[in-house]
Amino acid sequence: MSEVVTANSTNEAFRSVDPLGEALHALRFSGAFFCRSELTAPWGIDLPPMSDSLIFHIITEGAAWVRFANGERFAMEAGDFALLPQGRGHAILDAPETPAINLYDYERPLLSPRYELLKIDGGGAPAGLICGVVSVKDPAARRMVSLLPKIILMQASTPGNEWLRASVQLMLQEAISLGPGGDAVLTRTSDIFVLQAIRHWLQTDPHAQTGWLGALQDRQIGRVLSLIHQEPTRHWTVESLAETVGVSRSGLAARFVDLVGQTPMAYLRQWRFEVAHGWLVDTDKTLAGIAEELGYESEASFSRAYKKATGQTPGSVRRGSE
8 A cells, every 4th residue: 555645635534533423413303203291190102113213201200111012121210211212112101011002092182283292190190201203314323223222211310310300300391381492492402312312322332332333433444434424425445445544455454344244345335325215215316316426327227236235226215205
């Protein structure tokens, strides 16, 4: 490999010093919808799976349990926050064995276009919830979410989480008063909760140090991933990526496979398909335009490659988003 590194390539090499932070920054949530619940026991709410969504529950009063279909359950108290990153179906209940009724069978009057109220009066101990559903669009954010566990629980009683109780009360007050800009406050506050939960998992769970997430935290491979994420349409080669981050071609190729599980070029191709998926769903870019940007000779060649990699045609993905 050449010992000469240009000023431009040096700038590029150090443009991103925190690839994992970039992925977190890409977690811009959209389509937020909230439900505040005023409950007295017994009560049980069954939530169906919500694809491509993150679901969260905040306990504002009393206690609750999250229960999965396999019987696995998690206890929560006032001030606790639970995040279900993949939108898995589950129940939230006053007690582990309480029967759950489908959410959509309850009356839930809208208080604003993105905020509803649920009341269940069983006559027993009171409890309060704020629940929400959000989605992410960025490919790096979507991949990160797909690697998270089925539930992340932050407990207000855990040392260092003292901020949770105060933040929960702030969100509850805003949800009750719903003054001017109330939806925006709820959305911004929930963003903080979700990001903090993900950061908590990344910092404390050994699984966050392996695979793609671990590669993002590697000094050199993390920078390579960042370059691919930032400029997926650039004509990258293993040589140009290696030169940009200041390592040998063979060294980069071997370490990339070791950490990511595939070659740099295979990852680049896969990443381009993820970017293409986002363009197909969220933009008006033509298939021909997407093919050209991603370096394909024709719309037909892009469509064939996309179907081979994903099992879907670009046209079916676009029609499915309409």
